[in-house]
Amino acid sequence: MIKDEEKQTGTLTRRASMADYLSPQVRSIKPSGIRRFFDLASGRKDIITLGVGEPDFVTPWHVREASVYALEMGKTQYTSNAGTPELREEIGIYLKREFDVAYDPAKEVLVTVGGSEAIDLALRALISPGDEILVPEPCYISYSPITALSGGVPVGVETFAKDQFKLTAESLKASITPRSKVLILCYPSNPTGGIMTYEDWMPIAKVVEEHDLIVISDEIYAELTYGSKHVSFASLPGMKDRTILVSGFSKAFAMTGWRIGYACGHPELISAMLKIHQYTVMCASNMAQIAALEALRNGMDEKNRMVESYNQRRRLIVQGFRDIGLQCHEPQGAFYAFPSIAGLGVTSExxxxxxxxxxxxxxxxxxxxxxGGEGHLRCSYATSVTLITEAIDRIGQYVRKLKEN
Structure with a gap:
């Protein structure tokens, strides 16, 4: 139907600019705050970057070699939409062995273009217009925009440093309304490094059951924990069928650029996500899937060495922040520190x-x-000890200057 204001002697009024052609959802979304600071730093000399959440390790050689060999052998075709049977089977073996959660590779595992696609697919498969999606914050910046693009309404659930940024049942219940449908979890947490134990999870699982919620559990940092083994939300009693477990190879295996991830869950949920996946990306890269298979079969030693290196850097950066007078929650997972800059008279920005x-x-x-993010700074310690030491020195100089003013 032609709107009255668009009628003009039988013709439509032209839109004022190209932006007027864009959907309201896209226009309302802000560009990534992480990428903005990364772009500002790009090209500067003597820059130390603690901004982007990417391992400073190169993908292990044997993983790269497996992909190169496959390419030389001409394995350049499409795979099954859901991913190669070999990789899906190995994902199932890995999750059972490491996190005690079992999935049928044929019906309950979907290989995706990174964990990010898996989250997008899950939300698009679940959301009806107006559904509320509960998002514990501070959190990874993509959840709310993806929710909005899918027609949902993101609802922040604040977590606090005094609770080690753990989600509490009280905060969750206070945010639930009759329109609440999905709870997104990200533990170990980006940006805080917080984790949840079995005892922490049980009250959350009770709330999820009572309020009939579906959970999207982003466990991309599951392998990066220090002292406490990761507990998958899907492994809790009664939670597997309510949970879409999302993970991938970017962080633990230093494979960010390969863009390879996966989602596991109830067959009907995975089937719905697969339909969207079929019509959008067809399948994940064949060569990336071969590399991921090699990482799961033979990459545990390299993964463990990387985790130990992160642990060393974690201790260094946390102590460094405390030495220059900044309070810093001790991260127990991922590779981020989240020091407080409150009281210095400036905003985080x-x-x-x-x-x-x-x-x-x-x-x-x-x-x-x-x-809960204001008054903090996210600093990735996925960089060298030398650069972390120098960065702490420079941050200390800036903190002293602010305190003197």
Whole structure:
């Protein structure tokens, strides 16, 4: 139907600009705050980047070699939409062995283009317009925009440093309404490094059951824990069929650029996600799937060495922040520290901008991660000990300057 204001002697009024052609959902979404600071740092000399969540390790040689050999052998065709049977089977073996959750590779495992596609597929398969999606914050910045693009309404559930950024049943229940449908979890947490134990999870599982929620559990950092083994939400009694477990190879196996991930869950949920996957990307890269298979079969030693290196850097950066007078929750997972810059008289945005401009250290202001993020700074310690030491020194100089003013 032609709107009255668009009628003009039998012709439609032209839109004022190209932006007017865009969907309202896309227009309303802000660009990534992480990428903005990464782009600001790009090209600068003597820059230390603590901003982007990417391992500084190269994908192990035997993983790269497996993909190169497959390419030389001409394995360049499409695979099954759901992923190669070999990789899906190995994912099932791995999850059972490491996290005590069992999936049927034929019906309950879907290989995706990174964990990000898996999250997008899950939300698009579940959301009806107006559904509320519960998102514990501070959190990975993509959940709320993807929810909005799917027609859902993101609802932040704040977590706090005093609770080690754990989600509590009380906070979750206080955020639930009759329109609540999905709970998104990300533990170990980006950006806080917080984790959840079995005892922490049980009250959450009770709330999920009582309020008939579906859970999307982003467990991309599951392998990166220090002292406590990761507990998958899907492994809790009665939670497997309510949970879409999302993970991938980017963080634990240093395979960010390969864009290879997976989702596991109830056959009907996976089937619905597969329909969207078929019509959008067809299948994940054949060569990336071959590399992922090699990583699962023979990459555990390299993965363990990387985790031990992260643990060393974790201790260094947390102590470094405390030595320069910044309170810092001790992260128990992932590879991020989330120090508090509250009390310095500046916002997180102002602190990160000043630090970049005056001392050439790039970090991400906490406010981009949602509720509870303001007054913090996300710093990735997936970089060398030398650079972490120098970054702490530069941050200390900036903190002293702010305190003197």
């Amino acid at each position: 102002e602190f990160a901008t000043g630090l970049l401009n005056e001392h050439n250290v790039a970090a991400v202001p906490g406010d981009v991660f949602g509720l």
